[in-house]
Amino acid sequence: MKVAVTGATGTIGLAVVRALADRGDQVVALTRDPGAAARRLPAGAEAVCWSAPKEEPAPPEALSGCDAAIHLLGESVAQRCTDGARREIRDSRVLGTRMLVDGLRAADPRPGVLLGGSASGYYGARGDEEVDESSPPGDDFLARVVVEWEAEARRAAELGLRVAMARTGVVLSSSGGALEKMLPPFKLGVGGPVAGGRQYVPWVDLDDVAGAVLFCLDRPDASGPINVCAPEPVTNRRLAQELGAVLGRPAVLPVPAFPLRLLYGDMASIVTAGVRAVPRRLQELGYAFRRPELRASLRAATGGD
Numbered sequence: 338m339k340v341a342v343t344g345a346t347g348t349i350g351l352a353v354v355r356a357l358a359d360r361g362d363q364v365v366a367l368t369r370d371p372g373a374a375a376r377r378l379p380a381g382a383e384a385v386c387w388s389a390p391k392e393e394p395a396p397p398e399a400l401s402g403c404d405a406a407i408h409l410l411g412e413s414v415a416q417r418c419t420d421g422a423r424r425e426i427r428d429s430r431v432l433g434t435r436m437l438v439d440g441l442r443a444a445d446p447r448p449g450v451l452l453g454g455s456a457s458g459y460y461g462a463r464g465d466e467e468v469d470e471s472s473p474p475g476d477d478f479l480a481r482v483v484v485e486w487e488a489e490a491r492r493a494a495e496l497g498l499r500v501a502m503a504r505t506g507v508v509l510s511s512s513g514g515a516l517e518k519m520l521p522p523f524k525l526g527v528g529g530p531v532a533g534g535r536q537y538v539p540w541v542d543l544d545d546v547a548g549a550v551l552f553c554l555d556r557p558d559a560s561g562p563i564n565v566c567a568p569e570p571v572t573n574r575r576l577a578q579e580l581g582a583v584l585g586r587p588a589v590l591p592v593p594a595f596p597l598r599l600l601y602g603d604m605a606s607i608v609t610a611g612v613r614a615v616p617r618r619l620q621e622l623g624y625a626f627r628r629p630e631l632r633a634s635l636r637a638a639t640g641g642d
């Protein structure tokens with residue numbers, strides 16, 4: 338299989354590219370900086386320049402002849418929430434997806450599948466309510482971005498592609514995402530539950546994100562939104578306890594929401610609000626999770642496995 342991947346140099350992208358390469362698939366990475374990408378990508382992966390994903394269509398010649406496209410690029414949400422950051426977070430996803438679909442339109446022959454990135458932020462803050470792919474969207478900034486982002490990906494279906502969207506939860510990896518930010522205080526023994534700790538974290542192991550993406554690529558009946566999160570979401574308090582246990586450090590110091598909101602603004606809701614998302618579609622399709630248990634996943638993510 339030949340697969341075009343955007344965001345291939347990111348936390349999820351690299352895991353996906355490695356999994357594709359491991360099974361003998363050919364990877365074409367579309368990146369803003371092919372030189373830097375080539376240094377990070379596994380041997381054999383080709384890096385092609387897509388310098389302005391918000392402004393110009395993805396290069397059709399790089400997409401032509403690919404069997405599938407996996408679209409994972411996006412400005413990081415883990416940053417200070419300024420107007421400029423919000424715009425870039427939205428535009429890189431919404432306009433970036435529009436430009437990818439424009440590139441797909443011009444490709445000949447076109448890939449048969451688009452696996453689009455998405456996020457459990459789609460659901461907004463839902464308290465204890467269990468949500469699956471049939472649940473309606475939330476109404477905060479991130480939820481509105483995800484709704485627009487998915488709508489752009491769906492346009493590829495008009496071109497005859499099968500479109501699936503990986504509504505990914507909080508990925509456990511020491512090289513990116515929420516866990517990377519949590520690790521330093523926990524390692525110093527000053528970590529603990531955030532914002533009361535009762536909110537649910539739709540965590541997912543990085544290997545399962547790559548596993549689920551490849552699974553959805555291969556399954557002709559995988560389409561539409563697909564929650565990519567572990568079968569048992571846990572509360573933030575339990576996540577803190579388990580992380581403390583894995584690191585051999587106490588994890589009892591509560592972290593108030595206020596400084597996080599000050600630092601990350603709307604984006605703080607990823608850890609302060611939470612969502613109890615479950616992977617209904619993946620389970621219906623029969624995906625076998627590699628690390629469905631939190632402690633094993635935290636061990637792997639922190640280098641203990």
Ligand SMILES: NC(=O)c1ccc[n+]([C@@H]2O[C@H](COP(=O)([O-])OP(=O)(O)OC[C@H]3O[C@@H](n4cnc5c(N)ncnc54)[C@H](OP(=O)(O)O)[C@@H]3O)[C@@H](O)[C@H]2O)c1
Nearest residue numbers: 344346347348349350368369410411412429456505508514
């Ligand atoms: N990690 C998580 O916990 C998580 C959870 C839910 C959803 N997701 C979503 O999954 C996707 C991949 O996540 P990730 O954690 O792998 O992201 P990441 O590590 O931040 O990498 C994203 C990649 O996108 C490209 N990129 C970054 N900023 C960009 C911008 N402003 N405009 C265009 N391209 C840009 C970069 O590739 P180049 O520099 O090579 O162009 C980068 O390697 C994102 O859309 C993210 O929202 C992630």
